[in-house]
Amino acid sequence: MTRPLGPVAWPPTPIRTERLVLRASEARDRAAFIDLLASPEVHTYLGGPRPRTELDRAVPEIPGRQPGLFVIDFDGAMIGMVKLDRHDAESPGHIRPDIGGAEIGYLFLPEAWGRGYAAEACAAALDWFADALPGKSVVLRTQTANERSMRLATKLGFTEVERYEAYDAEQWFGVWSPVTPSG
Helix, strand or coil: CCCCCCCCCCCCCCEECCCCEEECCCHHHHHHHHHHHHCCCCCCCCCCCCCHHHHHHHCCCCCCCCCCEEEEEECCEEEEEEEEEECCCCCCCCCCCCCCCEEEEEEECHHHCCCCHHHHHHHHHHHHHHHHCCCCCEEEEEECCCHHHHHHHHHHCCEEEEEEEECCEEEEEEEECCCCCCC
16 A cells, blocks of 8 residues: 655656656556566566556556656656655554655666666655655665665665565665755
């Protein structure tokens, strides 16, 4: 279940990075959303892909229209998504209600892997979050077997809080806090 982030204007003005645009979802993104959700590679650590026929029926004309979900656009095409959801005691799965105002998640098409797009997009989303909800931290959960996600978490500045067992695998739980200027 998606939980609103709080008092944020949505969608924000598209965020431009060196190579990417983070923007709200559009109808032209539907095929890429289906590719993401149906990809066995993308869902290796997420319980497996969903059947394409089911997705063709279930994915709305404009998928992912919700506060906190950014489509990652490279050269006019969706290559992935970054999502920030409220993290609280009603969130499913392992939670730490004492830590984190939001939880970040991301999915990228396999052809976009290994080029630094996830780090660039997630850093931009975290910067947006720090401006939109000052002083709030963000959490990230991933399987320890997902080495790419573990490296990305470290690169983004997440600090390990704990490890735990879920879904028959060891999970990693980390927190990111915005840098506040000292003055």
